[in-house]
Amino acid sequence: MASGGGGSSADDLGLNPITQATATALPGRLDEAALAGREAEGFTVTEAKAPAVRVSQNACAPAGYILSGMVIGKPASTVVRQASGEDTVVSVVLAEYEAEQAQPAMDALATAVDECAGGFTATVDGEERGFGKVALELAPEGTDQAMGLRAVVERAGVKTPVKAVALRKGNTVAYVSAVPEGSVPKDFAVPAAVVDAQLAKLS
Secondary structure, eight states, X not given: OOOOOOSOOTTTTTOSOOOTTTSOOOSSHHHHHSOOBTOSTTOEEEEOOOOOEEESXXXXXXXXXXXXXXXXXXXSEEEEEEEEETTEEEEEEEEEOOTTOHHHHHHHHHHHHHHTTTOEEEEETTEEEEEEXXXXXXXXXXSSEEEEEEEEEEETTEEEEEEEXXXXXXXXXXXXXXXXXSSOOTTOOSOHHHHHHHHHHHO
């Protein structure tokens, strides 16, 4: 689990995300590391676009970004995928950072979860959402650094659990978030099939 940082804001750390217009996929290794087709068992992977996310409190921004399917900070390039299957929709965003920038993004996420456990609000593609019960969860192994988190998101009066993991391998971070479709099982989690497939491609 990443350690938290000080009281710096997202702006101070350069962690506010770049816009979708500039956060584009570049050809090369990052595309090769992205999931495709049916590489995650039980899921169909397609190309997608990152949403426009604005978080009401700077301190909570990293948590809001990953829970909404967005990157943290200003990576040099990104690719966005959506995996659908098993009554779950999963956003998988790969971000390639300049040297020494991936670790601060992970640290900022840890700090945000610690400081914003009581909740915060955000707009996602213009829709207001409330995020509550934000907490860390066990993270998968098999990479340089990993972090798991959960929250309950309220949209138009409906509350839904959201789970996410951040997986760092060197200067690359995979942000994986999952939302259930239909009824919510008690053991709802980020699908292991997606996480395992992405870890394999990062290795």
